[in-house]
Amino acid sequence: MPEGDSVYQAAARLRSALAGEVLTRTDFRVPAFATTDLAGEPVDEVLARGKHLLIRTPTRTVHSHLKMEGEWRVLAPGERWPKPAHLARVVLETRRSVAIGFELGLVEVLARADDEHALAYLGPDLLGPDWSAEEAVRRLAADPATPIAVALLDQRNLAGLGNVYVNELCFLRGIRPDRLVGDVPELPAVVALARRLIAANRDRPARVTTGVDRRGRRLWVYGRAGSPCLRCGTTIERGSLGRELLAGDDPQARITYRCPSCQR
Numbered sequence: 001m002p003e004g005d006s007v008y009q010a011a012a013r014l015r016s017a018l019a020g021e022v023l024t025r026t027d028f029r030v031p032a033f034a035t036t037d038l039a040g041e042p043v044d045e046v047l048a049r050g051k052h053l054l055i056r057t058p059t060r061t062v063h064s065h066l067k068m069e070g071e072w073r074v075l076a077p078g079e080r081w082p083k084p085a086h087l088a089r090v091v092l093e094t095r096r097s098v099a100i101g102f103e104l105g106l107v108e109v110l111a112r113a114d115d116e117h118a119l120a121y122l123g124p125d126l127l128g129p130d131w132s133a134e135e136a137v138r139r140l141a142a143d144p145a146t147p148i149a150v151a152l153l154d155q156r157n158l159a160g161l162g163n164v165y166v167n168e169l170c171f172l173r174g175i176r177p178d179r180l181v182g183d184v185p186e187l188p189a190v191v192a193l194a195r196r197l198i199a200a201n202r203d204r205p206a207r208v209t210t211g212v213d214r215r216g217r218r219l220w221v222y223g224r225a226g227s228p229c230l231r232c233g234t235t236i237e238r239g240s241l242g243r244e245l246l247a248g249d250d251p252q253a254r255i256t257y258r259c260p261s262c263q264r
Contacts, residue, residue, distance in 0.1 A: 002066035004051055004160025005201045008127050010072045011048040014055065014099055017074040018043040021094035023057070029089050033109045038062075043094075050125050050159025054115060055092070061115035062090065067105020074099050126160035126198050136191045144182025148190070149256060150241060151181050158191070160198055167222045167257045168209040169194055176263050177256040178241060221257040234261040 026038040041057035048054075053072070055062040064070070070089075073082060075098045081088070083102050090101035101107065110118055123139050124132045136158040140151050151157055152166045161169075170177045173190055184190065201207050208218045210230060220230055225238035239256045 002051065002068070002070065003162035003165055003198070003207075004048070004125075004127055005198050005204075005207065007048040007051050007053050007066060007160075008202045010066070011046050011053055013074055014053070014072055015046040017097040017099055018055065018092065018094060019046055021096065023092055023094060025091070025093040027088075027091040028107065028109065029091075030107045033107065036060075036109050038092075038109075043092075048125075049119050049128065050122050050155055051162065052119060052122075052159075056112060056115070059112050061110045061112050062092070063106070063108050063110055063115060063118065064090065064101055064104045065106035070102065070104040072099060072101050122155050122159040123157045124159065126158060126195055127202055128159070131195065133188065133191050133195065137188050140181055140191070141187060144180060146181050147178045147241060148175060148181050148184050149177035152190075152194070158194070161194060163255065164207065164219070164222045165194065165197060165209075168220055169197065170256075171220045171259060171263060172197075172209070174263055176258060177239070221259060223257065225257055229259040229262060232259065232261050234259050 020043065022040065022042045023038050026036070028034055028036050038057055038060055041059065044056045044058060046053070046055050051065060053064045053066070075081070077093070077096070077098055079098070081100065087102045088100050089104040089107050092099040124130055124136050139157040143151065149166050149170060152161050152169065153163065167177060169190065172193060175184055181187070197209055206213060206218060210217055210220055212218065217230065221236050224236045227236050228234065229236055237258055237260055239258065241254045241256060
C-alpha cells in the first residue's frame with residue numbers, strides 16, 4: 001500500500017531519470033489536462049510531499065497522488081510497458097527515459113507558482129525538510145476527541161502516514177486504534193516513533209516494522225486478522241473506524257487491526 005515511504009522512493013527514481021532532462025513528449029490521459037503539452041521544458045526537480053509527488057518544470061508542476069493502486073515506472077525508450085496502456089494516466093518522455101504513471105488516484109498540472117499553495121494544508125512531512133515533531137504533536141492534540149488512528153491518518157496533522165503505519169504504530173505503543181487522542185499517554189513518543197518507523201523504511205524494498213525482514217513476519221498486526229500475535233499469541237482482530245475519516249480518503253483506511261491483549 002503506497003504511503004510516505006513509497007512516494008519518497010518513487011520520487012527518488014523519477015528524480016534520477018528526469019531531473020535536468022528536457023521533456024520531449026508528454027501525454028496526460030485525464031480529461032482536464034488532455035491538451036496540456038510540456039514538451040521542450042526541462043525538469044527542474046522531483047520531490048515527495050507526504051503522500052504527494054511533484055514533478056516541476058520552470059512553469060508547471062505535475063502533481064500526482066498514488067492512492068491505493070498507483071505507481072510510477074521508469075523505462076528505457078522502446079521498452080515494453082509492464083501494464084496495459086489503458087491504465088496509464090501520465091507519460092513523460094525524455095531522450096533517455098520514459099516515466100509512466102499507472103492507475104494514479106490523482107493527476108493535475110498546476111502553475112509552478114501555485115503548487116505550494118495547493119499543498120499548504122498538509123502538516124509537517126515525516127520525511128521532508130519541514131519536519132517538526134513539536135508542530136505535529138500540537139496539531140494532533142488540538143482535537144482530543146478524535147480517535148488516535150483517525151488523527152494520525154489526517155494529513156493536516158502530519159504528512160506521510162497511511163493505514164499500515166498507523167496500525168503498526170498503535171500496536172507498538174500498546175494503544176487501541178479507536179482510543180481518543182486525549183486519552184493517549186505520551187503523544188510526543190507516538191510522533192517520535194512514527195518518524196523512526198517511516199525513516200527506517202524509506203530506502204527498503206519491503207516495509208518492516210518488526211525488525212524481521214521475512215515474508216509473514218515483517219508486520220505486527222496489519223493484514224494479519226485471524227493470525228496469532230507475534231508477541232503474545234492472541235488472535236489479531238480486524239475492526240473499523242466507521243465513517244470518521246475525512247471525506248475523500250480511501251475507505252480501506254478505516255479498517256483497523258489490533259491485538260486485544262497487547263493494545264488497551
